[in-house]
Amino acid sequence: MSRRLTPRGAERRRALLDTAARHFATDGYHPTSVAAIVDDLGVGKGVFYWYFDSKDDCYRQILVDAQRSLRAVQRDAVADEHDPARRIDAGIRASMHWLADNRHLFALLEQARTDERFAPLVRRGEQQMVADTLPHIRAGIAAGLLRREDPELLAVAILGVTDALARAVVLQAGDGPDAGAAADRAAEAAISFCRRGLLVDEADPRSERTPA
Amino acid sequence: MSRRLTPRGAERRRALLDTAARHFATDGYHPTSVAAIVDDLGVGKGVFYWYFDSKDDCYRQILVDAQRSLRAVQRDAVADEHDPARRIDAGIRASMHWLADNRHLFALLEQARTDERFAPLVRRGEQQMVADTLPHIRAGIAAGLLRREDPELLAVAILGVTDALARAVVLQAGDGPDAGAAADRAAEAAISFCRRGLLVDEADPRSERTPA
Amino acid sequence: MSRRLTPRGAERRRALLDTAARHFATDGYHPTSVAAIVDDLGVGKGVFYWYFDSKDDCYRQILVDAQRSLRAVQRDAVADEHDPARRIDAGIRASMHWLADNRHLFALLEQARTDERFAPLVRRGEQQMVADTLPHIRAGIAAGLLRREDPELLAVAILGVTDALARAVVLQAGDGPDAGAAADRAAEAAISFCRRGLLVDEADPRSERTPA
Amino acid sequence: MSRRLTPRGAERRRALLDTAARHFATDGYHPTSVAAIVDDLGVGKGVFYWYFDSKDDCYRQILVDAQRSLRAVQRDAVADEHDPARRIDAGIRASMHWLADNRHLFALLEQARTDERFAPLVRRGEQQMVADTLPHIRAGIAAGLLRREDPELLAVAILGVTDALARAVVLQAGDGPDAGAAADRAAEAAISFCRRGLLVDEADPRSERTPA
DNA sequence: CATGAATGAGGCTTCATTCAT
DNA sequence: GATGAATGAAGCCTCATTCAT
Numbered sequence: 001m002s003r004r005l006t007p008r009g010a011e012r013r014r015a016l017l018d019t020a021a022r023h024f025a026t027d028g029y030h031p032t033s034v035a036a037i038v039d040d041l042g043v044g045k046g047v048f049y050w051y052f053d054s055k056d057d058c059y060r061q062i063l064v065d066a067q068r069s070l071r072a073v074q075r076d077a078v079a080d081e082h083d084p085a086r087r088i089d090a091g092i093r094a095s096m097h098w099l100a101d102n103r104h105l106f107a108l109l110e111q112a113r114t115d116e117r118f119a120p121l122v123r124r125g126e127q128q129m130v131a132d133t134l135p136h137i138r139a140g141i142a143a144g145l146l147r148r149e150d151p152e153l154l155a156v157a158i159l160g161v162t163d164a165l166a167r168a169v170v171l172q173a174g175d176g177p178d179a180g181a182a183a184d185r186a187a188e189a190a191i192s193f194c195r196r197g198l199l200v201d202e203a204d205p206r207s208e209r210t211p212a
Numbered sequence: 213m214s215r216r217l218t219p220r221g222a223e224r225r226r227a228l229l230d231t232a233a234r235h236f237a238t239d240g241y242h243p244t245s246v247a248a249i250v251d252d253l254g255v256g257k258g259v260f261y262w263y264f265d266s267k268d269d270c271y272r273q274i275l276v277d278a279q280r281s282l283r284a285v286q287r288d289a290v291a292d293e294h295d296p297a298r299r300i301d302a303g304i305r306a307s308m309h310w311l312a313d314n315r316h317l318f319a320l321l322e323q324a325r326t327d328e329r330f331a332p333l334v335r336r337g338e339q340q341m342v343a344d345t346l347p348h349i350r351a352g353i354a355a356g357l358l359r360r361e362d363p364e365l366l367a368v369a370i371l372g373v374t375d376a377l378a379r380a381v382v383l384q385a386g387d388g389p390d391a392g393a394a395a396d397r398a399a400e401a402a403i404s405f406c407r408r409g410l411l412v413d414e415a416d417p418r419s420e421r422t423p424a
Numbered sequence: 425m426s427r428r429l430t431p432r433g434a435e436r437r438r439a440l441l442d443t444a445a446r447h448f449a450t451d452g453y454h455p456t457s458v459a460a461i462v463d464d465l466g467v468g469k470g471v472f473y474w475y476f477d478s479k480d481d482c483y484r485q486i487l488v489d490a491q492r493s494l495r496a497v498q499r500d501a502v503a504d505e506h507d508p509a510r511r512i513d514a515g516i517r518a519s520m521h522w523l524a525d526n527r528h529l530f531a532l533l534e535q536a537r538t539d540e541r542f543a544p545l546v547r548r549g550e551q552q553m554v555a556d557t558l559p560h561i562r563a564g565i566a567a568g569l570l571r572r573e574d575p576e577l578l579a580v581a582i583l584g585v586t587d588a589l590a591r592a593v594v595l596q597a598g599d600g601p602d603a604g605a606a607a608d609r610a611a612e613a614a615i616s617f618c619r620r621g622l623l624v625d626e627a628d629p630r631s632e633r634t635p636a
Numbered sequence: 637m638s639r640r641l642t643p644r645g646a647e648r649r650r651a652l653l654d655t656a657a658r659h660f661a662t663d664g665y666h667p668t669s670v671a672a673i674v675d676d677l678g679v680g681k682g683v684f685y686w687y688f689d690s691k692d693d694c695y696r697q698i699l700v701d702a703q704r705s706l707r708a709v710q711r712d713a714v715a716d717e718h719d720p721a722r723r724i725d726a727g728i729r730a731s732m733h734w735l736a737d738n739r740h741l742f743a744l745l746e747q748a749r750t751d752e753r754f755a756p757l758v759r760r761g762e763q764q765m766v767a768d769t770l771p772h773i774r775a776g777i778a779a780g781l782l783r784r785e786d787p788e789l790l791a792v793a794i795l796g797v798t799d800a801l802a803r804a805v806v807l808q809a810g811d812g813p814d815a816g817a818a819a820d821r822a823a824e825a826a827i828s829f830c831r832r833g834l835l836v837d838e839a840d841p842r843s844e845r846t847p848a
Numbered sequence: 849c850a851t852g853a854a855t856g857a858g859g860c861t862t863c864a865t866t867c868a869t
Numbered sequence: 870g871a872t873g874a875a876t877g878a879a880g881c882c883t884c885a886t887t888c889a890t
Contacts, residue, residue: 149404193365195409198352198366453666457862540663571834573828581797584801690882
């Protein structure tokens with residue numbers, strides 16, 4: 001289905017992907033019917049099957065696009081930092097804002113991860129994100145900045161914290177006017193937690209939150 | 213559907229819940245047909261509707277039971293500890309082992325959380341887990357053991373780390389002979405991360421992983 | 425299923441017939457489930473099949489009982505009158521009151537008449553009612569009191585008027601305190617219409633409603 | 637479901653309505669399965685749901701169409717007459733012929749009237765027919781042609797007679813070659829009964845049936 | 849390219865009836 | 870006599886996908 005598309009075709013395809021993504025995110029894969037997508041767009045069903053092989057194919061393309069987009073944002077954010085710990089901070093911050101700006105894709109990714117059918121695809125993307133993080137962790141350890149733990153587990157933990165706080169803070173906030181503030185707050189909480197954990201730094205009891 | 217059940221009936225119901233849970237966990241809610249469940253059990257389709265109002269009802273009961281079970285394990289684990297930080301550790305450890313022992317229910321909960329239909333139910337359970345954790349965090353902060361941060365966000369972060377590591381380590385390990393070891397490993401990684409975070413404790417550079 | 429019944433058994437049977445009749449009348453034959461009937465009575469399903477061969481059988485028994493009851497009332501009402509025209513009036517009046525007093529059975533009979541399955545049974549009862557009316561009509565014609573028309577068609581017309589007015593007046597009134605008055609009103613309207621029709625009796629222009 | 641239909645689509649819809657009406661009339665609402673209708677037409681099950689929201693919806697559309705058709709015939713018949721009593725006669729005659737020509741719709745309407753679900757719809761149509769008749773009755777009373785009775789009750793009685801005679805004469809006759817004659821006979825009997833009732837007009841003992 | 853129309857497998861659920869206890 | 874439990878055929882409806890126009 002790597003059809004050569006006219007500009008108008010490319011536009012159509014984009015509109016379909018976007019509409020479909022919103023429906024999938026809201027209702028889930030199965031409850032979303034192809035009819036609902038095309039009706040929402042006011043086109044016939046043939047259009048859908050002109051651009052996608054199947055509903056499954058459409059869903060996958062959305063996932064791949066979303067992951068590519070998130071990864072690109074992370075890469076850009078990290079590019080400016082030299083300190084390994086700050087690179088991690090920047091990655092968390094960028095991720096959090098992307099998740100806040102693309103709530104429906106966030107929901108979609110979480111959803112796809114639990115679906116037998118799409119889990120491998122999502123997992124691949126997550127492993128890539130872990131892999132992207134590993135060099136910074138290793139560098140941090142080598143520099144004596146980060147604790148000497150299994151870097152892979154650390155990366156997983158970082159992603160887990162980011163995810164959980166995004167869910168708790170960002171999704172709850174909806175897209176009201178303070179959505180950006182919620183993302184900031186979630187990002188700083190995630191960064192703080194990942195840096196220092198729970199325990200008081202006994203050697204430095206005045207320790208307060210360190211602006212990342 | 214709170215039918216009065218004979219012992220035999222109660223047994224049937226339990227078998228249905230278990231079979232259904234495994235199917236749901238493996239295939240997801242929609243791809244699992246009621247027919248598949250009852251066929252697997254070798255009973256007629258009517259049996260399912262004798263014990264449950266609907267497929268939806270059955271799914272919910274599984275979720276509620278699972279959450280109740282997980283919460284009970286956490287409560288028991290925490291009961292023996294007096295130190296707030298150790299209570300948190302114990303909770304993480306107990307959760308991780310429950311997740312390892314009930315992989316299919318773990319998968320089910322993650323799945324339900326992403327489904328519009330069941331998300332509120334799951335969220336309620338998660339909020340309860342957060343609420344269960346708050347007192348320990350507050351006590352820890354009051355005792356000067358834990359950092360003075362928003363306790364709710366800390367609780368969310370802890371659950372996020374536990375979840376992520378369970379997914380990465382426990383689910384990957386499958387249920388081979390070293391499943392218990394995997395759970396231990398994941399639990400200790402989670403505890404360590406939650407306690408100290410990423411950064412080297414500069415005041416105490418010898419800092420190594422603290423056996424929980 | 426002409427089982428010998430103990431007194432308690434006869435009582436059970438009567439209760440079943442009554443409960444079933446009300447459900448059938450309200451919801452119709454198919455939408456009424458055997459489960460609904462026995463649940464309403466607080467007994468097990470076995471009871472139903474102890475007293476009736478099938479749902480169909482139960483329905484028929486209700487119909488037969490109802491028709492027997494209506495016919496008995498008509499017979500009693502007619503017994504006291506000697507004038508043929510007054511016998512017809514009395515029959516109309518008695519029918520109307522029975523229909524008002526047994527609204528659910530009225531509804532049931534109307535319903536059964538339109539059901540392929542039970543229509544023959546109901547038709548038989550109606551033909552009997554027509555047959556019961558014929559002698560009075562014939563006597564009236566012979567006595568020069570009634571118009572010389574096909575007696576069968578006249579009988580059908582009389583029943584039609586009674587039915588239509590019962591539906592319009594009696595069923596609409598529900599079973600409020602003025603239900604009896606509504607039945608009276610409907611009966612007198614039916615009698616009046618059947619006696620004189622629509623046209624003004626030109627020979628007697630003072631003609632007003634004649635108390636039946 | 638007010639879909640924009642192509643000519644071919646409109647034709648399909650009509651065929652579905654007709655086939656469905658015949659099945660419903662013969663077997664009743666519940667015993668008629670959607671499968672039976674589409675099989676009879678030799679189309680797939682989806683076709684039915686392309687044109688109707690549900691079986692219920694289809695049934696209602698048939699009812700509404702039938703009532704509209706009957707009412708149109710009555711209106712046309714009445715249009716040519718100026719004398720109020722003759723308008724009523726013409727209405728009876730037209731109704732009787734419509735009922736004879738559309739026996740299955742007649743059966744359907746009678747059936748629907750006894751079904752909780754559709755009764756309101758049918759009742760609405762009947763009240764309209766009553767309302768259509770009222771002006772003629774009132775005009776007749778005002779002109780001193782008709783007896784001074786509650787016009788509404790008179791209208792109901794007229795419809796009741798028509799209905800009953802249609803059932804007795806027209807439906808019994810089937811659709812043999814003398815079906816038209818049966819309708820005529822039933823119509824004249826109804827008209828005669830409605831005009832004069834049962835009693836001999838004592839002032840005019842020569843009184844015979846008046847050709848309407 | 850696009851649409852209205854069609855397909856038909858398959859899903860959830862109901863329910864009359866039977867039966868072991 | 871009675872009940873809870875079970876059966877399984879059958880019904881309504883959905884929906885991914887295809888195709889003629």
